Amino acid sequence: MQRMAGVVERRSIDVVPDAERHGRAFSQFTLWLGANLQITAVVTGALAVVFGAPAFWAVAGLLLGNLLGGAVMALHSAQGPRLGLPQMISSRAQFGVRGAVVPLALVVVMYIGFFASGSVLAGQAVGELTHLGDTPGIVLFATVTAVAAAVGYRIIHALGRVASLVCAVAFVFLGIRLLERADLSGLLAERAFSFPLFLLAVSLSASWQLAFGPYVADYSRYLPRSTSARATFWWTLSGSVLGSQWSMTFGALAAATAGPAFVGHEVSYVVGLGGAGLMASLLYFVIALGKLTINVLNTYGGFMSMVTGVSGFRGQRELGPRARAGYIAVIMAAGTAVALAGKDSFLTSFKDFLLFLLTAFTPWSAINLVDYYLIARERYDLPALSDPHGRYGAWRRRALAVYGAGLCVQLPFLATHFYTGPLVDPLGGADISWLVGLAVPAALYWLLCRNDTAHIPERTVLAPPGDRGPAPEAAPVTAQPPG
Template sequence: MSLPPAPSSTATGPRSVFDGRMPAEPGDLRIEARGIAPVPGQHRYGGPGRLFTVWFAPNLTMTGVFTGTVGIALGLDLPTALLAVVLGTLIGAVPTAYLGTWGSRTGAGQLPLARLAFGRSVTVPGLLQWLSSVAWDALIGLFGGDALARLCGWPFWLGVLVMMVGQGSLGVLGYEAIHRLQKLMTFVLAAAFVALAFRLPDSVHPAAVGSAHGADRVGAFVLTSTIALSLALSWAPYASDFSRYLPQDTSRPRMFWYTLLGVSVSFVAVQALGLWGATVFTDQTARGVDRLLGGGLLGAVGLLAVALAALCSNAMNDYSGSLALQTIGLRVPRPFAAALAAVLGFPLVLWMHAADTAARFQNVLLFVGYWIPGFVAVVAVDWFARARAGEPVDPTAESVRSRSGRPALVAFCAAFAAAVPFMNTGLYTGPVAAALHGADLAYYAAFLTALAVYAPLRLRRSRTTLPDASPA
């Protein structure tokens, strides 16, 4: 499959599916038809401060709260589990913040930019990213749909259906609608979660002493940290999607810090809430929220906040999923691709809800992220190699090359293979993870392996001036 070209704004015919209408200014809420074609400089607008809200609000979900309960369930006491959450979140947030700075420089989304390293092989991470966006729709929609169903007195499936329609509509509207919603929801959801936190001290007793000891305690600490890392790192393949309209001269340090703070503060806050109220936030998270708030009007407000949080987060999943679908070569309009992700997330939510929610939740959460460390390592090495060799960073030019991207694909696959022995999920526990008392080091093994394999291959390509980069 040849790489889909990134056409100019004047493209016509079948190639124009990657182009299309762009938002012109903050508050322009008409449907964004722009696909993977880079955003021209004259269409850029906004400042780096909007990156804080776009990365803060979508993480204030009950998915993060439920993830926070895992540390207590594994036998850790509250201070130790909180330390694991902070450590893992920061490690995962740094790559996301770094990759996000590429959007203003190139005007391109993260998966389209990956073509610089992967060439035609971008279809592999592109497909994984698209599948991951559908999986995240289910992980988050599970709680949002449940909250909406309880709030309105609907059956579970109807609550999920309405949730998917709402998030799909936002994904269709696109970049500016998502930014504006997240700015508003930053204040609304922060207030709702603060109110929820104030209800906890009177009704729950956090774990002061854990049941895990010795090597089991170390294994539980590492696994808790890895799960927190997986949440923050899951945004890495989306990162520049939401900065690609920023002007090229936007301060990259400010972009980095706004993104880092948005991701890390929000994730640590909701996971800390889950740790504190682990005895209340069970599999039936929406019911736990309603019960915790005492039902009535306050309980209804809490359920509405849970549903709105899921809507905010999943709109971003659908938007980035639409860019990933175009990146792998499918010539479908971006709005249609965004709606498709929401449609496919619906049956996956029902599957997760049908049996052991906790087990399926953790399994999906880990599996959708194991490919990301290798991806991050490959694209980062390629970026550094270009800077060192003075090579251009031009996704428009690179998209019409006929490179196979074999070195990147080899490193990417090697990274995933290296991670397998270190994995720890309910479906599979690798021999190394078992020997380490459940410690999941798969993310670290994948990242280091990709670095070790790809860096020599990429540097060799620089020395030979891209011999496989002849025009298509």
């Protein structure tokens, strides 16, 4: 029992003390490699070809998008060892202790949605593996996800290590089987270039990476404070880009090879590449394992975001096991209900809904990174992040105004089935809302807030004065963004 208690995470949104820090930056590589070697990334890559891009330019566009979006995501990851905090709580430095609830509310909805869409695909694999059918498979998968998320940080990284190895072997095998069917030279020989379709491929993969931004530092915050920001950045970037590009390239080539036989039948097509019998069962297990890794990340990130939002109004309190389980149960119940409702016909529309909500991530990401790296220069007063009457206040109106503007400027460039902006057609149907949502808020926030430095301490404050003596402080920094 004592051993189990040591595995279950005690921390939630509080600062991780130096005495509890452990691990190496390389852990970020295995975690994000395993999280991206999975079926939804395969489907995302296939969409670039389904929408009309030749395989060559689809793969090139997906790579560019993964690199661009992955760089933004990895800049957030580098904040984890420095601050020792979950990602979204640092938003209080920009938006205020209570103002941060605005992006948080949208983030929670997004991760419930990701939980649901992932549960549908994994539920199909679990249903086939157990011979119980889709509905019991979804419920069983959701339950295992919730238990793993409740245990917390250590099991999440353990899952990442296992998934990175198992899924890598499986994808090598599947890639070989796909190449036996595909005329690779013929697929890559088609080089007709369409800028809108190329831009669409870039947007698909960039949006995929940007969606990790609101919780990526949750999984690097236990690293020792001395961990190099550059090491955290590069290991996160390389793991996420390698895993996602590997999966997406497989999806693009599979869609180009199989055509209509792939679309809508992704799980069965992938399993069919391996054959029947025992191999099919193993591949169903691999699909479920890959989805489990990312769904646990979504559930854990949603839990952290809910606690952060609530504590801004009720005060920061220590969470016991029951309270932790309660928050996670809410996410599991909501996500499972949506998955069961949409497992037959709702997923296409729901995917559009999720992409629409991605517009909430990009302006938040731009504001957070500009403030942290360029204005505050990594100097935050961590105790003040819990005090609405402290240095950061309850609401920071300039940041909220920039965030609102960042949402609005994306709408003309947004392309979904239920809403298409007026500037999408001139771009050939490409959705570049993510690019606009990064650039415009970043520039606006810099112009409006670069001289608003009264709330920035001279150095990072790690603990409140009077907490076991004078407040320990980090050394002054003049660091630039890692890279």
